[in-house]
Amino acid sequence: MKRSALAVLSLLPLLAACGSSGGGGPRPAAAASGTPLPAAPAVSAPAAGASAATPSGKAPAGGAARGPRNTVPDGKITPATGSFTKKEKKYLAGRVPEGTDPAAILQAGQDTCDRLAYTAKIDRDAAVGAVIAGDIKGAEAAADGLCPELKPLVAATRGGYPDGTHAAPAPGTYRALTPSKDCSWSLDGAGGSTHTITVRKGTRTFTSTGCYAWARA
DSSP, rough: HHHHHHHHHHHHHHHOOOOOOSSSSHHHHHHHOOOOOOOOHHHHHHOOOOSHHHTTOOOTTTTOOOOOSBBOGGGGOOOOOOOOOOHHHHHHHHTTTTTTOOHHHHHHHHHHHHHHHHHHHHHHHHHHHHHHHTTSSHHHHHHHHHHHHHHHHTTTTTTTTEEEEEEESEEEEEEEEEEEETTTEETTTTOOOOOOEEEEETOOEEEEEEEEEEEEE
8 A cells, every 4th residue: 555645544533533623734632632523323324325436436435414403493502601603504514413502513624624734735636545445424415505616626526436346336537546465356257466456337336355445537
């Protein structure tokens, strides 16, 4: 695996505990205290929508689906103190489960933006791969609502595939984002170890091991 990408990917669990208080960089104090910022699965998972990359390619890797059912009506989404900006209200619309602090939902989205930006600054391919592989969830929703400057990066994740076996892969050319000497793949049983592949129309299965994630070339 490329050394820089490996270093970035190894930091992702730590970055999950870091966030922004309103648009800055990661907050070392939160990580040092050992208390993660609000990013509960019930918050981030619904925002992520479908899995990071589906075999049919019908769902975007970044996850654009809105939140869970039984959400607070948009007009009643208010913080405990202060007020939300217009952009924040737009992001929160349809995403706040009943009984949940909307500020926690907002913080989870901002955390996603921070992790994307921080990872991309070091290694863009690692950031794209992390979204495709599902290590950074809710990327498309976060970029759409909170960090539009990251939309081009999220767009590069669409149609990608993580390691695993995928049925009926979409035709096209793909490249491994963090390839290593252990990266191997097979298309309908015919294998190889190159870091670029071409999936032809009618391919039934695509299996990848040790390549982390594939993006359209």
